[in-house]
Amino acid sequence: VIAAIDAQAAWLITNAVTLILTIPAVTAVVLLLLPAYRLSARLNAASAGLTLLASLLLLLHKPEPGAYLLVDDLNIVFIILNSFVGFTTSLFSASYIDHELEIGRLSQTNLRFYHAMYQVLLFAMGLALLANNIGLMWVAIELATLTTVLMVGLYRTHEALEAAWKYFILGSVGIALALFGTILVYMAARPVVGEGPAGMIWTVLMRHGAALDPPLLNLAFVFLLLGYGTKVGLAPLHAWLPDAHAEGPTPISAVLSGLLLNVALHAVLRFKLLLAANPGAIAPGPLMATMGLVSLIFAGFMLYRRRDIKRLFAYSSIEHMGIIAFAFGMGGPLANFAGLLHMTMHSLTKSGIFFTVGHIAQAKGTQRLVDLRGLTVTHPLLGWGLIVGVAAIAGMPPLGIFMSEFLVVSSTFAREPLLAIPLVTGLLIAFGALMLRLHDVAFGEPEGSTEPVKASHLPMVMHFALVLTAGLYLPPPLVAWFQHVAGQLH
Amino acid sequence: MDRFAFDVAHFLAGILVLVSLLLLYQDRLSALINVFAFQALVLALSVSWQAYVQGAPHLYLTAAIALVVKAIGIPLALHRMIRRLGVHREVETALNIGSTMLAGLALVALSIVVVLRVTAAEGILAREDLAFALSVVLLGLLMMVTRRNAVSQVIGFMSLENGLILAATGAKGMPFVVEISVAFSVLVAFIVIGIFLFRIRERFDTVDLHALDEVREGQR
Numbered sequence: 084v085i086a087a088i089d090a091q092a093a094w095l096i097t098n099a100v101t102l103i104l105t106i107p108a109v110t111a112v113v114l115l116l117l118p119a120y121r122l123s124a125r126l127n128a129a130s131a132g133l134t135l136l137a138s139l140l141l142l143l144h145k146p147e148p149g150a151y152l153l154v155d156d157l158n159i160v161f162i163i164l165n166s167f168v169g170f171t172t173s174l175f176s177a178s179y180i181d182h183e184l185e186i187g188r189l190s191q192t193n194l195r196f197y198h199a200m201y202q203v204l205l206f207a208m209g210l211a212l213l214a215n216n217i218g219l220m221w222v223a224i225e226l227a228t229l230t231t232v233l234m235v236g237l238y239r240t241h242e243a244l245e246a247a248w249k250y251f252i253l254g255s256v257g258i259a260l261a262l263f264g265t266i267l268v269y270m271a272a273r274p275v276v277g278e279g280p281a282g283m284i285w286t287v288l289m290r291h292g293a294a295l296d297p298p299l300l301n302l303a304f305v306f307l308l309l310g311y312g313t314k315v316g317l318a319p320l321h322a323w324l325p326d327a328h329a330e331g332p333t334p335i336s337a338v339l340s341g342l343l344l345n346v347a348l349h350a351v352l353r354f355k356l357l358l359a360a361n362p363g364a365i366a367p368g369p370l371m372a373t374m375g376l377v378s379l380i381f382a383g384f385m386l387y388r389r390r391d392i393k394r395l396f397a398y399s400s401i402e403h404m405g406i407i408a409f410a411f412g413m414g415g416p417l418a419n420f421a422g423l424l425h426m427t428m429h430s431l432t433k434s435g436i437f438f439t440v441g442h443i444a445q446a447k448g449t450q451r452l453v454d455l456r457g458l459t460v461t462h463p464l465l466g467w468g469l470i471v472g473v474a475a476i477a478g479m480p481p482l483g484i485f486m487s488e489f490l491v492v493s494s495t496f497a498r499e500p501l502l503a504i505p506l507v508t509g510l511l512i513a514f515g516a517l518m519l520r521l522h523d524v525a526f527g528e529p530e531g532s533t534e535p536v537k538a539s540h541l542p543m544v545m546h547f548a549l550v551l552t553a554g555l556y557l558p559p560p561l562v563a564w565f566q567h568v569a570g571q572l573h
Numbered sequence: 574m575d576r577f578a579f580d581v582a583h584f585l586a587g588i589l590v591l592v593s594l595l596l597l598y599q600d601r602l603s604a605l606i607n608v609f610a611f612q613a614l615v616l617a618l619s620v621s622w623q624a625y626v627q628g629a630p631h632l633y634l635t636a637a638i639a640l641v642v643k644a645i646g647i648p649l650a651l652h653r654m655i656r657r658l659g660v661h662r663e664v665e666t667a668l669n670i671g672s673t674m675l676a677g678l679a680l681v682a683l684s685i686v687v688v689l690r691v692t693a694a695e696g697i698l699a700r701e702d703l704a705f706a707l708s709v710v711l712l713g714l715l716m717m718v719t720r721r722n723a724v725s726q727v728i729g730f731m732s733l734e735n736g737l738i739l740a741a742t743g744a745k746g747m748p749f750v751v752e753i754s755v756a757f758s759v760l761v762a763f764i765v766i767g768i769f770l771f772r773i774r775e776r777f778d779t780v781d782l783h784a785l786d787e788v789r790e791g792q793r
Binding site (some may be wrong): 216218219221222225226229232247248251252255256259260262263266267269270273278279282283296298301302446547 | 707756
């Protein structure tokens with residue numbers, strides 16, 4: 084019996100990659116056929132939970148890279164983070180849609196479609212992260228874009244359709260530019276690795292990185308940075324992001340901010356590595372750092388003028404993706420470590436905030452900041468949850484983002500003291516804006532409905548507890564793991 | 574590659590750029606759609622020529638997709654749509670046509686300068702093909718930026734995509750070309766259906782929701 088269990092465990096471990104992709108794909112089909120929405124919501128969460136377990140198996144055993152799929156130290160971090168937030172969001176989504184169905188904002192048919200799309204999205208993001216082929220990665224990111232477009236437009240209101248359309252057009256342009264960059268990378272590789280599929284495989288490209296044609300690679304990187312940078316939400320290519328976050332269902336805002344931006348960032352990082360392997364190519368770091376700084380400062384100012392709570396946090400996502408791109412652009416073990424940590428903390432915190440905001444908007448029946456005052460009085464748990472979330476995202480100690488921001492700032496001071504000035508300025512501007520908004524929303528004169536709302540607080544509490552723990556104590560194995568990955572990033 | 578094969582490929586790619594410029598100064602939607610259909614036809618020819626010259630039969634599939642979907646299917650659907658929406662006359666531009674043309678010429682010059690400079694190691698056909706492809710891509714982008722109307726934006730996007738397919742087929746032996754052209758067709762189909770269902774007239778400002786309600790009523 085023990086031998087049989089061992090054999091099964093061994094099978095599970097060696098096939099973890101297949102499971103990560105097949106579980107969401109199969110569930111998507113089932114969900115499309117399943118009419119009962121309560122069951123769908125549970126199945127959605129169960130399937131996301133299984134995907135999380137499968138991705139944890141990757142820690143035990145790393146399969147050899149194949150022609151299409153690849154597991155290495157870099158993407159494991161992204162995959163585990165992705166499936167964790169994917170799972171908690173599916174829990175939040177189950178209680179969120181209950182309310183939406185009750186008030187008639189969504190119909191049963193809509194929900195069937197919504198659940199299926201959720202799984203397709205998880206599949207597409209998994210594929211984009213696992214792809215060992217730049218063409219396959221591109222197709223996966225396109226699929227992820229399409230699914231999120233459909234979900235953003237789910238409410239079919241004027242604003243939602245407008246947001247979906249804007250996201251669609253800008254996302255398509257970004258994706259088209261990224262494809263042009265992908266073709267250029269292939270052309271740069273062709274003289275070295277020969278014609279055919281080999282010229283698009285990551286592991287092959289990285290092995291021959293030094294021999295690729297530098298000028299072509301430079302041109303390719305510009306297109307890739309602009310293309311995938313659009314999806315990361317870096318200024319000035321961010322225009323789709325606030326609308327898409329504000330008008331879609333809140334679980335989708337959480338997944339967009341917490342996950343999809345990271346997936347696009349992962350693509351940019353991969354190409355950055357490719358350029359770094361080539362001595363003749365331009366240094367990709369400064370380009371990324373500049374775009375990151377511009378996004379940070381721009382979003383910092385934009386935070387002051389927001390009237391909609393989801394838009395507010397969407398701009399905050401632009402700000403944080405700016406910080407992360409800046410950290411990775413700076414490069415070096417410390418800044419890369421800070422970038423990875425900040426990315427993880429941002430994903431956890433921002434999706435936690437969207438869980439809170441989703442229930443707040445349901446309780447109050449509005450997303451307008453002026454109508455949301457005095458939450459600590461009307462809905463104490465949600466109100467205090469929001470306070471913890473905003474304190475975390477603004478970078479207050481002792482929460483996790485404080486630590487990662489501190490690391491970004493200190494590594495910048497050590498290497499490029501002058502760059503630290505705009506960085507700290509941007510952080511302070513954003514901090515001020517968030518505190519200003521938080522004060523009214525949390526402690527202002529109570530406004531609007533005081534009815535309690537049926538809400539599942541578990542995902543929110545889970546995320547904030549993790550962020551708090553990370554701020555107080557990072558387990559040494561995690562630190563060692565991130566340091567190892569950061570060392571490989573150059 | 575012999576001289577003749579090169580000349581034909583070059584000629585077809587050149588026509589694609591010219592047609593992209595033609596697209597820029599169309600001031601009526603139906604004419605715009607016709608010009609686009611012509612561009613897709615030229616693309617189909619160009620891709621089949623590459624398939625023939627490179628001995629890569631799978632590229633014929635990409636050519637067939639270009640012909641059936643982009644030269645015939647989508648133009649027909651768009652013609653029908655603009656008749657339904659009653660917007661067949663005007664093409665609203667954000668920038669006047671003279672300046673747009675000048676900007677377009679500048680973009681073509683830019684892409685030729687950039688590409689020829691960075692691809693010194695490549696063969697001459699690949700270099701010039703790439704320069705033309707980049708011109709088509711940039712002209713498509715220019716069109717998307719300078720047009721307000723949703724239909725002309727989609728046409729801008731599709732002509733941008735024609736440039737990408739040209740680049741992909743010019744890169745000899747590139748895998749996934751067929752898959753990519755299929756993926757793009759799906760994307761474009763979604764866009765067109767989106768415009769049709771939601772009666773999107775202008776790019777971001779007008780979504781006629783009343784019309785949407787009618788669609789819903791019709792479904793019930």
